Amino acid sequence: MRRNDIGSARIQADRHDRRSARPRARRILQAAAATLLVSLFGFASPAGAHVTVTPSTTAAGAHAVLQFSVGHGCEDSPTTKITIQIPAQITSVTPTRTALWKIAKQTETVDPPTTDSHGNKIVQRVASVTFSTDTPLPDGYREVFELTVQLPEAKGTKLAFPTIQTCAQGEAAWIEVAQDGQNVAELELPAPSFIISEPDEDTAHHPSTGDAHSLHSTATAPASGTDRALTLAALAAGVLGSLLGGAALVRQRRRT
Known part of the structure; x- marks a missing residue:
């Protein structure tokens, strides 16, 4: 050649x-x-989506807004009710009102009584919050439910929020909690959860004014659309x- x-x-x-x-x-x-x-x-296909929780902060002792996201129904059936169970470590809960959804709080006795960060004696706490509607959320549409809570002081505490999703036909019980050493990805119906981190000196633990919306705006400022x-x-x-x-x-x- x-x-x-x-x-x-x-x-x-x-x-x-x-x-x-x-x-x-x-x-x-x-x-x-x-x-x-x-x-x-955390984008995922509708088939692999779960009910998830996104806290505005995980700092120990901080006030946080928890956003619970529901992105699909029960086997294509529209969602009519969401019941979120509150872990025992949380004694202060304030739900955010949302259009089309009614809110019901179920309380329980705290035994033995405890004291909050302001020195107030706590004998009752919100054990669960239920959002229900007469206008079902169609499958394939997303809704977000907000709870304002005060996080526990102990760093490393894992908070799980077992959640029951009720639909026009059937329900999904997002209540599985990963045990020590278990991968959350192995769970079929994992409960929304997160872990408490180090205290943040810049976090206002005891805001004197403002409601859940103002707290949410302040807490999530660093995660603005531009920054993201x-x-x-x-x-x-x-x-x-x-x-x-x-x-x-x-x-x-x-x-x-």
Whole structure:
């Protein structure tokens, strides 16, 4: 084979490698972007969605707004009621009113009585909160229910909120709690939960004014849409840079 033929064959092979590498690189980028979105925001397909809780803060002793998200019905049946059980470590609960939903609180006796952070004696506490509606939430639509609570003082405490989702037909009992060493992903119907973190000196433990909405706005300020978008952009840029760098290295090795 003449030198010109050999050089032409090499050029054609190199072009073929570059063309075949583009779809692979595109698939890698798409997979990385999907993984990034899931890790940041917990996006999931409707079939794999759960009832989840997102606290505005997990700092020990802080006042927090807990957002319980319901993203699907019971086997395509619309949701008519959500009952959230409150762990015994929480003695202060204030539900946020929401359109179309009625709210009922069930209380229980605290035995023995305890004392809150203000020195008040607590003999009764809210054991569960139920949101019910005459206008069912269709399957495939999302609703968020808010509770304002004071978190316990003990760092490392795991708080689980077993939740019963009642639908026009059937129900889903999100009540499974991972035991020590068990992966939450192994649970079929995991209860919404999170772990108390270190106390935050900047968190106002005892706000003197403001309601649940103002508390929620203050507590979630750092997680604004702009900040979240910037974080996503920065992480995506990092992933893209790593992938492009790897692709360049592969091309360089092929040429040499």
